[in-house]
Amino acid sequence: MTEKLYVEVLGGMSDGRHGDMVEMTLAEVVLADTSSVRKRSRAFRELNSILTVMAREITLLLKSPSTLVVSLAMPIMMMGMIGGNLMQNMAGGLGFDFGSFMLVGMLVNMLFMMVSMNMTSLVEDRETDFNQEMLVSPVSRYSLVIGKILGATFGAILSMVGALLVGLAMGITLPVEKLLLILALSPLFCLTGGALAMMLIGLIRSKKAANMAVTLITMPQMFLSGAIIPINHSDGLLMVLSRLMPMTYCLDLARAVVNAGTPEYDSVVMFDPIVNFAAIAALTLVCLVAGTFFYAQSGKNR
Amino acid sequence: MSTVIEVRNLVKRYKGAKTPSVDDISFSVERGEFFAFLGPNGAGKTTTISILTTTLSKTSGEVRIAGFDVARQARQVREKVGIIFQQPSLDPNLTAEENIRFHACLYGMYGYRPSFRLMPAAYQSKVIELAELVGIEDALFKPIKKLSGGMQRKLEIIRSLIHTPDVLFLDEPTQGLDAVSRRSLWEYLDETRRRYGTTVFLTTHYIDEAEQVDTVCIINRGRIAVCASPEEMRRAVRFDPTPKVCLPSLEDAYVAFLKEGVAA
Numbered sequence: 253m254t255e256k257l258y259v260e261v262l263g264g265m266s267d268g269r270h271g272d273m274v275e276m277t278l279a280e281v282v283l284a285d286t287s288s289v290r291k292r293s294r295a296f297r298e299l300n301s302i303l304t305v306m307a308r309e310i311t312l313l314l315k316s317p318s319t320l321v322v323s324l325a326m327p328i329m330m331m332g333m334i335g336g337n338l339m340q341n342m343a344g345g346l347g348f349d350f351g352s353f354m355l356v357g358m359l360v361n362m363l364f365m366m367v368s369m370n371m372t373s374l375v376e377d378r379e380t381d382f383n384q385e386m387l388v389s390p391v392s393r394y395s396l397v398i399g400k401i402l403g404a405t406f407g408a409i410l411s412m413v414g415a416l417l418v419g420l421a422m423g424i425t426l427p428v429e430k431l432l433l434i435l436a437l438s439p440l441f442c443l444t445g446g447a448l449a450m451m452l453i454g455l456i457r458s459k460k461a462a463n464m465a466v467t468l469i470t471m472p473q474m475f476l477s478g479a480i481i482p483i484n485h486s487d488g489l490l491m492v493l494s495r496l497m498p499m500t501y502c503l504d505l506a507r508a509v510v511n512a513g514t515p516e517y518d519s520v521v522m523f524d525p526i527v528n529f530a531a532i533a534a535l536t537l538v539c540l541v542a543g544t545f546f547y548a549q550s551g552k553n554r
Numbered sequence: 555m556s557t558v559i560e561v562r563n564l565v566k567r568y569k570g571a572k573t574p575s576v577d578d579i580s581f582s583v584e585r586g587e588f589f590a591f592l593g594p595n596g597a598g599k600t601t602t603i604s605i606l607t608t609t610l611s612k613t614s615g616e617v618r619i620a621g622f623d624v625a626r627q628a629r630q631v632r633e634k635v636g637i638i639f640q641q642p643s644l645d646p647n648l649t650a651e652e653n654i655r656f657h658a659c660l661y662g663m664y665g666y667r668p669s670f671r672l673m674p675a676a677y678q679s680k681v682i683e684l685a686e687l688v689g690i691e692d693a694l695f696k697p698i699k700k701l702s703g704g705m706q707r708k709l710e711i712i713r714s715l716i717h718t719p720d721v722l723f724l725d726e727p728t729q730g731l732d733a734v735s736r737r738s739l740w741e742y743l744d745e746t747r748r749r750y751g752t753t754v755f756l757t758t759h760y761i762d763e764a765e766q767v768d769t770v771c772i773i774n775r776g777r778i779a780v781c782a783s784p785e786e787m788r789r790a791v792r793f794d795p796t797p798k799v800c801l802p803s804l805e806d807a808y809v810a811f812l813k814e815g816v817a818a
Contacts (some may be wrong), residue, residue: 312648551609
């Protein structure tokens with residue numbers, strides 16, 4: 253015989269009972285429970301959605317050994333090969349420690365590059381139709397995009413750690429407290445990089461085109477933002493382009509943190525940190541709004 | 555009964571298309587009704603379902619789900635509906651349970667936890683109960699890639715029902731399934747309708763699946779050909795069966811309406 257339970261109805265019953273003690277089987281309680289627990293605040297639901305989407309990205313990364321290997325191998329190529337060559341051939345007569353300059357540049361560049369690469373999973377979701385599952389859910393499209401970017405941040409931070417290890421092998425180190433400050437800023441940098449990537453990826457429907465878009469996003473930034481080559485003396489079109497790149501301000505902020513209180517500060521840092529913060533906030537907001545709009549509308553307005 | 559789906563003069567013309575895919579259609583569905591939306595390939599069924607579920611914008615007309623406008627109150631509409639798409643929309647790299655958990659958390663049913671065991675007891679028991687109902691309890695923790703097409707379809711049904719939607723849209727849900735899987739899936743959907751009183755909006759190419767529905771609406775070349783009960787449709791067509799006492803099947807009536815435009 254099925255045992256009956258006496259329970260108080262707190263909300264969510266389709267027949268409008270509220271505050272009553274009612275007799276229910278265990279199965280009925282389980283079924284009723286789901287409609288009650290949904291009565292959560294909007295803020296909780298949006299944060300929960302961000303966490304859910306982020307956790308899925310991290311789960312997928314952990315289940316894909318090849319992506320993990322790429323995350324760790326990329327710094328060897330970027331930092332070890334490109335950076336190593338530049339150090340050996342360009343470091344003289346700059347008036348500051350090029351090794352430290354390049355390490356900070358590579359750390360921020362790795363974040364931007366890996367976040368952009370990981371954001372292409374959005375296109376995979378379109379190809380497997382999983383995107384539909386997300387788009388029919390009753391959550392803000394911003395929560396979906398921010399969750400995606402924060403999930404992509406996990407892989408990007410792994411690459412940053414890889415770059416630090418390669419730097420260590422090359423004899424370039426940073427004080428621990430400065431490293432922790434950069435680590436604390438890295439989610440902001442990833443949000444900026446991810447929002448920028450969304451501007452292009454939000455419109456793209458094929459993986460091949462998305463991979464090309466990543467190259468289009470990351471390569472000009474690496475050279476124009478001063479990741480590995482100083483841009484203090486750039487002028488004309490190159491100067492204008494460098495000021496339009498969000499990574500320019502992220503790099504400058506990171507270098508301001510690393511060089512604070514050192515005699516090299518004025519030779520390495522271009523803008524006041526407040527200017528950097530303001531530019532990062534403004535560019536991230538513009539990219540995030542535009543990218544999310546493209547993402548939400550690209551399938552809807554056909 | 556109250557109206558849960560209301561469509562008035564709906565038009566959808568895709569960008570660059572010369573003719574509309576959905577051309578001034580109107581119909582309504584009552585709460586708890588089992589409604590079938592039938593039509594040949596390219597008739598406008600999926601276009602209509604996409605507009606009703608907020609994934610496609612309309613060109614003109616009015617669509618309300620549970621009293622909410624699909625264009626202006628999309629979020630509220632999404633709260634009320636569950637969808638099984640024509641193409642499977644599961645993440646092939648996650649396990650069956652991870653796909654369900656993703657959905658349940660995205661719909662605000664539960665706070666996210668990184669594993670099934672850490673999820674609330676109510677979630678665990680509900681998932682296991684639903685999995686047992688459709689017979690996929692052994693596959694719950696296997697990657698989607700390792701599940702058969704039938705199991706994936708059942709999993710999508712569990713996923714779409716876990717937030718107890720008012721309206722369940724099924725866009726050709728049994729496409730590609732064998733007869734046994736089709737039958738068990740329909741038994742489960744019947745059980746769900748009885749337990750939850752869910753309104754079901756079905757599109758299908760298997761006309762026999764629509765024999766038990768309350769209302770059939772046939773769409774052809776973007777326009778509604780007929781909206782009636784299966785019984786009314788069968789009685790409206792001229793048919794000469796042997797023995798003479800038999801009524802035509804719904805499939806006979808469906809073909810007759812498409813070919814001859816018989817008025818119900």
